[in-house]
Amino acid sequence: MLEHDIVIIGGGLAGCRAALEALRRDPGLNLALVAKTHPIRSHSVAAQGGIAAALKNVDEQDSWEAHAFDTVKGSDYLADQDAVEILTQEAPQVIIDLEHLGVLFSRLPDGRIAQRAFGGHSHNRTCYAADKTGHAILHELVNNLKRFGVKLYSEWYVLQLILEENQAKGVVMLELATGRLEVVRAKAVMLATGGYGRIYNSTSNDFASTGDGMAMVARAGLPLQDMEFVQFHPTGLYPVGVLISEAVRGEGAYLINNEGERFMATYAPSRMELAPRDITSRAIVTEVRAGRGIGGKDYVYLDLRHLGAETIHSRVPFCWEEAHRHLGIDAVVEPIPVRPTVHYCMGGIPVTVEGQVLRDPETVVRGLFAAGETACVSVHGANRLGSNSLLECIVYGRRAGAALVEAVKGQSLPKLDEGSLLKQATERITSLMERPGDSRIDAVRRQFQDCMTTHCGVYRTEALLQEGIRQLQQIRQRYDQRLRLDDQSKVWNTELIEALELDNLITVGSLILHSALERRESRGSHAREDYPQRDDQKFLCHTLAAFREGSPHISYRPVVITRFTPQERKY
Ligand SMILES: Cc1cc2nc3c(=O)[nH]c(=O)nc-3n(C[C@H](O)[C@H](O)[C@H](O)COP(=O)(O)OP(=O)(O)OC[C@H]3O[C@@H](n4cnc5c(N)ncnc54)[C@H](O)[C@@H]3O)c2cc1C
Numbered sequence: 001m002l003e004h005d006i007v008i009i010g011g012g013l014a015g016c017r018a019a020l021e022a023l024r025r026d027p028g029l030n031l032a033l034v035a036k037t038h039p040i041r042s043h044s045v046a047a048q049g050g051i052a053a054a055l056k057n058v059d060e061q062d063s064w065e066a067h068a069f070d071t072v073k074g075s076d077y078l079a080d081q082d083a084v085e086i087l088t089q090e091a092p093q094v095i096i097d098l099e100h101l102g103v104l105f106s107r108l109p110d111g112r113i114a115q116r117a118f119g120g121h122s123h124n125r126t127c128y129a130a131d132k133t134g135h136a137i138l139h140e141l142v143n144n145l146k147r148f149g150v151k152l153y154s155e156w157y158v159l160q161l162i163l164e165e166n167q168a169k170g171v172v173m174l175e176l177a178t179g180r181l182e183v184v185r186a187k188a189v190m191l192a193t194g195g196y197g198r199i200y201n202s203t204s205n206d207f208a209s210t211g212d213g214m215a216m217v218a219r220a221g222l223p224l225q226d227m228e229f230v231q232f233h234p235t236g237l238y239p240v241g242v243l244i245s246e247a248v249r250g251e252g253a254y255l256i257n258n259e260g261e262r263f264m265a266t267y268a269p270s271r272m273e274l275a276p277r278d279i280t281s282r283a284i285v286t287e288v289r290a291g292r293g294i295g296g297k298d299y300v301y302l303d304l305r306h307l308g309a310e311t312i313h314s315r316v317p318f319c320w321e322e323a324h325r326h327l328g329i330d331a332v333v334e335p336i337p338v339r340p341t342v343h344y345c346m347g348g349i350p351v352t353v354e355g356q357v358l359r360d361p362e363t364v365v366r367g368l369f370a371a372g373e374t375a376c377v378s379v380h381g382a383n384r385l386g387s388n389s390l391l392e393c394i395v396y397g398r399r400a401g402a403a404l405v406e407a408v409k410g411q412s413l414p415k416l417d418e419g420s421l422l423k424q425a426t427e428r429i430t431s432l433m434e435r436p437g438d439s440r441i442d443a444v445r446r447q448f449q450d451c452m453t454t455h456c457g458v459y460r461t462e463a464l465l466q467e468g469i470r471q472l473q474q475i476r477q478r479y480d481q482r483l484r485l486d487d488q489s490k491v492w493n494t495e496l497i498e499a500l501e502l503d504n505l506i507t508v509g510s511l512i513l514h515s516a517l518e519r520r521e522s523r524g525s526h527a528r529e530d531y532p533q534r535d536d537q538k539f540l541c542h543t544l545a546a547f548r549e550g551s552p553h554i555s556y557r558p559v560v561i562t563r564f565t566p567q568e569r570k571y
Pocket of ligand 1: 389
C-alpha cells in the first residue's frame, strides 16, 4: 500500500496550483499528484483566450466590484455571491503571483500585462498570453512543482475514492503502463479532475474530459450540484467541434448569417458579439432554425477579415492555425464556419469556499477537497463568463491547497483494508474484461453521446428530457450486460480505460438529465422551451442530485446573495 499525507488527483491548473500552495506552506509534506495524462497534457493546457482580473492596466474604471457584478449577472443570479467576491477580490494578486512564477503574459507597450475584452465583462480585464494562455500558465506551474520535488504519478488512472465513515481515506488507482493496481492511503484527498465534455458528440474538450471525479463522488453516494447547467460555446469550428476562442470576438470579429447580417443586433444589441455564451449560442441555434444558417445548413460565419493579417497573426495566431489545419481556411481572407459546441460544466462537486466537499448543505466530508472545473463553489451559477474559469482554478486551487495543509496537521494515516479494496477493484475490471457481450465501446459511447446531444442540448423540453432518461436506461443496460472488450492485456490497455471512462460518462449524464428535468424554468444555459421564463420564486436555488439506492434523487439548497439583488438579465 502506498502512503501520502495528501493525494491530489488531477494535474491541470487547479490540481497544480493546490499542490504548489501546499508545498510552499509546508515543503516537508509527503504530497502526491496523480494524473491519467502527463500533467502538461491536461485540458488546461488548451485554454486559449485568457484569465480575468481587475488589474486596471487598460481600463482604470475597472474594479473587483464591477468584475463581481458582471460575474453574478452572467450567472443569471445563481452564483453564490460570497464565493464570487473572493474570486474577484483575490484575482489581481494571484495574477501577479503567476507572473512572479514566470508566466509569460502578453504586454502593453509600457511593459504591464495586457488585457482584452471578453464576453459579458463590462471592462477590458482579461489577461492573456496571445491565445495560448493555458499553455503559458500550466508549464510554469509544473516547472515550479518540480522545484519542490512533488511526487508525481503520471499516467495512473484513479478508479475509486475510498470513503468510509464520512471521511476520505485514499484512492485505488491503476498504472497504465503495467496494469498494476495500488491502494493509496492518505490523510486528505483532493479531486481536480476537470470537466465532462465527452458526454456530448461535439465538444471543445480533450478526450480525457470524462467527468471521472464527479462520477467517483456520485458513486460514493455524495451529491453533485447544478448539473443541468452545461455551457455551449458559440464558436466551435464546424464540423470538427474544436474551439475558436472568444478572444477572436474580443479582438473584434463578427458573427454573420446567410444574409450577411450581424444577427447579434437582434439578441443583445448593447453587447453584440460579446454577449455571454448562453445568449450567443441560443442566437446561433435560433438563426439556424429560421433557415438563416450558411447555405441553409446548421452553422454561421465568424468573420475576422476586417481585423487584418497583422492583428490576426499577433493576437489570435492559434485560432488562425486551427481553422487552417482542420479546414484549410485562411481566416485573413475567408470567414470561419462555426456552431455551438459543448465547452464547460458550471455544475460539479459542491464545495465550501475552502474547497471542502459537502455531503449536504450543512455537513462537510472530512479530508475531501475539490477545485477547478470538477467542483461547484459556485462562482459561475447558471452560465460562466469566459476567462473566469482559469481564474477559479487558480484562486480556489490556492485556497484548497492552504486548507489541505491545515486538514492534515496532527492527523495520522487512516486504517484501510487493502486486501478487500484490491479484490473489489480486480473484480470490477475482470467483470468488464470477461463480459460475453456483442457491443463495442465505440458504438455504446456514440449512442450515449447522441442521446445526450439530442435530448439535453441548447434547448430542452419535458418530453425531450423524459425520452432522454428512458433511452439512457437502455444504454446503461447495454453497457452493463453487453459491452465487449477485446484487449485482454495489462500493458497500456486503453480499451479498458475507455470502458471505465464510459461508465463515468453515463453516471454523470444521468444526473444531468434528471437535474434538467426537475428545473422547470429557463435560467442561464438551461433553456426550457416549455418554461421560457426565469422563476425566482421556485428556482433561485442550487440543485443537488445524488444516487439513492441506485436512483437519482433531487433536492435543493439556497443561493448565497450578498450585494446584488436579482434583476432581469438584459444586454
Ligand atoms: C479549448 C478550451 C479553451 C479554454 N479556454 C479558456 C480560457 O481562455 N479561459 C478560461 O478561463 N477558461 C478556458 N477554458 C476552460 C478551462 O480551461 C478549464 O475549465 C480548466 O482549465 C480546467 O482545469 P482543471 O484543473 O479543473 O482540469 P483539467 O485541466 O481538465 O485537468 C484534469 C486533470 O485530471 C486528471 N484526471 C482526470 N480524471 C482522472 C482519473 N480518473 N485519474 C487520474 N487523473 C485524472 C487529468 O489527467 C488532468 O491532469 C477552456 C477550455 C477549453 C476546453
